[in-house]
Amino acid sequence: MNKKPLVFYIGWDVIFIVSLKIYDLRDIYLISYIKENYAGKTIYDLSILPILHVILIELGVLIIIGALIALLVYIGFQFKSTWKSALLELAAIGIPSFCLATLTLVRHLVPYANWYSYWQYCPKWLYYSSSTQTYVTIGGILLGYELLLFIFRIVKCAKKADTLSEDESLPEREEE
Amino acid sequence: MKKPLAFYVGWTVTFIFSLKLYSYADLWLMDYMSRNYGSSWINSFPRSLLEFSFLIIIGILLFLLVYFGFRFEPTRKSAMLEFVIIGIPVFGLALLPLMNHLAYLNHFHYPEFFPTWLYRSPFTRTYAAIGGLLFGYELLLFIIRMVKCTARVRV
Numbered sequence: 001m002n003k004k005p006l007v008f009y010i011g012w013d014v015i016f017i018v019s020l021k022i023y024d025l026r027d028i029y030l031i032s033y034i035k036e037n038y039a040g041k042t043i044y045d046l047s048i049l050p051i052l053h054v055i056l057i058e059l060g061v062l063i064i065i066g067a068l069i070a071l072l073v074y075i076g077f078q079f080k081s082t083w084k085s086a087l088l089e090l091a092a093i094g095i096p097s098f099c100l101a102t103l104t105l106v107r108h109l110v111p112y113a114n115w116y117s118y119w120q121y122c123p124k125w126l127y128y129s130s131s132t133q134t135y136v137t138i139g140g141i142l143l144g145y146e147l148l149l150f151i152f153r154i155v156k157c158a159k160k161a162d163t164l165s166e167d168e169s170l171p172e173r174e175e176e
Numbered sequence: 177m178k179k180p181l182a183f184y185v186g187w188t189v190t191f192i193f194s195l196k197l198y199s200y201a202d203l204w205l206m207d208y209m210s211r212n213y214g215s216s217w218i219n220s221f222p223r224s225l226l227e228f229s230f231l232i233i234i235g236i237l238l239f240l241l242v243y244f245g246f247r248f249e250p251t252r253k254s255a256m257l258e259f260v261i262i263g264i265p266v267f268g269l270a271l272l273p274l275m276n277h278l279a280y281l282n283h284f285h286y287p288e289f290f291p292t293w294l295y296r297s298p299f300t301r302t303y304a305a306i307g308g309l310l311f312g313y314e315l316l317l318f319i320i321r322m323v324k325c326t327a328r329v330r331v
Contacts, residue, residue, distance in 0.1 A: 055273055055274045055277065058273070058304075058308075059270055059271075059274075059304075059308055062270065062304075062305060062307075062308025062309055062311075062312060063270075063308055063311055063312035063315065064312060065308075065309055065312060066308060066309040066310060066311055066312020066313040066314075066315070066316070067312040067313065067315065067316040068312075069238075069309065069312070069313050070312070070313040070314075070315075070316035070317050070320075071316065073242050073313075073317075074317070074320060077246065101228060101231060101232075102228065104224045104227070105221070105224045105225065105228060108220060108221045108224060109221075133301050133302060133305075134301060134302075134305040136227070136228075136231070137231060137301075137302050137305040137306060137309075138305060138309060139231075140227075140228060140230075140231020140232055140234070140235060141231055141234050141235040141238060141306065141309060142235060143231070143232060143235055144231060144232035144233065144234060144235015144236045144237075144238070144239070145235040145236070145238045145239045145242075146235075147232070147235070147236075148235070148236050148239040148240075149239055152239075152243070
């Protein structure tokens with residue numbers, strides 16, 4: 001198995017998680033900024049600037065994550081598609097995105113299904129944050145994309161294998 | 177050029193339709209659950225499940241966009257077409273929180289060109305995240321395609 005895809009997918013995961021963390025930090029930045037500069041004032045006293053500032057940071061990070069997805073698509077399609085590479089991509093990108101997408105679902109199940117042991121491994125900044133909804137959205141979209149890509153690749157590999165086996169059986173028939 | 181145009185317009189229509197469908201489905205589910213089960217965990221769990229399914233559908237739409245988008249001949253025109261037909265509506269979605277804040281400061285005077293079901297929905301944040309992600313994807317793809325086309329022209 002080629003090492004390039006493995007390194008790429010792991011690198012992608014790391015950059016993805018870092019950008020999610022940056023997205024989370026913007027909340028802490030907003031709270032401290034408003035506490036310092038606008039303590040005791042209503043929303044109408046706030047100038048448009050801090051709000052614009054925070055929304056632009058939010059939009060900027062989302063656009064960066066979208067660009068990361070474009071990079072994943074563009075470079076991922078250049079790797080040779082085999083069963084192994086399809087499984088690798090599903091494991092490296094699909095599993096983390098599944099965890100992100102099910103953050104709110106698991107939150108509902110924790111008290112009823114006794115899933116506290118699972119829950120304690122989840123970083124607090126992911127599920128205690130006001131950005132949890134955005135993480136779920138990003139995870140869900142990525143999971144849907146990866147699932148369909150995996151099915152598509154597996155079907156393609158199976159078809160290729162069928163064509164090869166037919167080609168191999170042809171000379172035998174001729175010999176008969 | 178007609179095929180890409182038809183595909184991108186069709187994709188955008190399906191995308192907006194699925195946003196609207198989700199919005200209605202969630203309202204219906206919320207109403208049904210609160211009438212039959214009251215406010216318990218069971219009330220919000222199916223809604224989370226619906227949201228999960230909706231996001232998977234958006235992911236599937238993204239895959240279709242990628243798969244068919246890469247099949248068209250990469251020219252400057254097709255890149256521009258994709259960016260305009262898909263990029264601009266999703267950028268509008270990404271700007272939803274900004275619109276809400278501006279309207280809030282302007283005593284709830286919302287811009288008239290935005291449909292009410294978009295900015296008064298409880299899913300503004302989800303829509304904005306979807307819009308931001310798709311816009312980022314379209315922007316980088318547009319840049320890559322333009323650079324590629326320019327390099328090809330030079331050769």
